[in-house]
Amino acid sequence: MRSSMALSKSLLLLLLGFLCCSSTEAHVEFGFYNDTCPHAEAIVLHEMTRIIADDPTLAGSLLRMQFQDCFVRGCDASILLDSSNNNVAEKDAIPNKSLRGFDVIDRVKAKLEEACPGIVSCADIIAMAARDSVYLANGPYFPIQTGRRDGNKSEASDLMANLPPPTANITELKAFFLQKNLTVKDLVVLSGAHTIGFSHCSSFSQRLYNFSGKGDTDPSLDMEYAEKLKRKCKPHDHDDMRTLVKMDPKSPRRFDLCYYRLVSEGKGLFASDEALLHDPETRAYVERQAMASSAEEFFNDFGSSMVIMGKIGVLTHQKGEIRKKCAYVN
């Protein structure tokens, strides 16, 4: 009796497994935590509201965190893992100046563990924190899918091949995005994230002081703007870890259309921003948004492209784990 029950139970499980996983590949869905942690998204928004109120500059870092997480090894929270004795993790590849907000993720995770222990993945927390950062910077609120699980590996050496550098030209940018199955439209839309946040001088100082290796300034950079940037960022300051430059000088904390206006005026901070003018499709988008009287189209596009980016290489179902602490595998 017992064994036949066990048998039918395992048959049932097998059948269920078949139904849920045979037809589609790994997938995430809207409201994944409806039953298992119904307040997950509200808890994150509540914490994020306090966090961004305390330090509005974290919005940019947390948005960028999802980009880096998803492009390197998929959206699996590999960006959060600490290095160990015999492994240098992603977070230590980018010289540590680069990303901030790891402690914020830990704080949100702690709240979720209190409410629903062992349920919500760190990868989903990154995605929710990025979404809420946009919203709290006066950008759009868009629904995102959840159900990602956490990976168990993080290697600094994965960065170079997966993360586009700020020096990338349009051909390279397209290739980096295509490699992740993202379109040229996703590229120009997601680059709009640079309407908030800050950069270190080292990310663009080559454009100011040694553009083509002859001690020159990038001629495509607006001259007045270049002079302003030179006053902030001195030459040979490659190791300057402190000076932060607003990527959108007028409204660095406001998620709006200013990025496109800047790029169209030759005031995009990175060569990769300026590069969007070198392709007919991306250029047309930049110019349309620069002229737009409403942010509606950009906001809708941004939500859609974030959902697509949030699906890159996700681990779902039996793959991956729900980390107890985001910095360590279980």
Ligand code: HEM
């Ligand atoms: C298209 C290729 C991209 C390149 C080459 C690029 C490059 C960079 C660089 C070099 C920085 C400055 C880092 C520093 O010096 O601290 C930065 C900042 C930032 N990036 Fe990107 N990025 C790209 C795409 C994206 C995407 C897709 C997103 C998000 C959807 C994003 C969001 C951000 C944000 C919000 C910041 C500000 C970070 C802060 O305030 O700390 N970027 N990016």
Ligand SMILES: *[C@@H]1O[C@H](CO)[C@@H](O)[C@H](O)[C@H]1NC(C)=O
């Ligand atoms: C969760 O609830 C929302 C709102 O009722 C619904 O749209 C969504 O499909 C649900 N998701 C799941 C996985 O049950």
Ligand SMILES: *[C@@H]1O[C@H](CO)[C@@H](O)[C@H](O)[C@H]1NC(C)=O
């Ligand atoms: C960043 O790295 C430098 C040099 O590698 C080190 O001295 C510094 O303590 C690090 N800072 C943080 C916040 O980890």
Ligand SMILES: *[C@@H]1O[C@H](CO)[C@@H](O)[C@H](O)[C@H]1NC(C)=O
């Ligand atoms: C890490 O994850 C991979 C892929 O999910 C799995 O095959 C492997 O067994 C895991 N390794 C450890 C040590 O958990």
Ligand SMILES: *[C@@H]1O[C@H](CO)[C@@H](O)[C@H](O)[C@H]1NC(C)=O
């Ligand atoms: C972009 O950079 C690549 C590699 O550095 C180079 O081969 C290519 O010619 C460049 N393309 C354009 C359009 O500048």
Ligand SMILES: *[C@@H]1O[C@H](CO)[C@@H](O)[C@H](O)[C@H]1NC(C)=O
């Ligand atoms: C991109 O799509 C191809 C074909 O559908 C798939 O094999 C590949 O794994 C996808 N790549 C990523 C990074 O999702």
Ligand SMILES: *[C@@H]1O[C@H](CO)[C@@H](O)[C@H](O)[C@H]1NC(C)=O
């Ligand atoms: C400028 O770039 C050239 C070529 O890459 C290099 O040889 C030179 O040392 C650089 N100059 C400075 C001041 O960094």
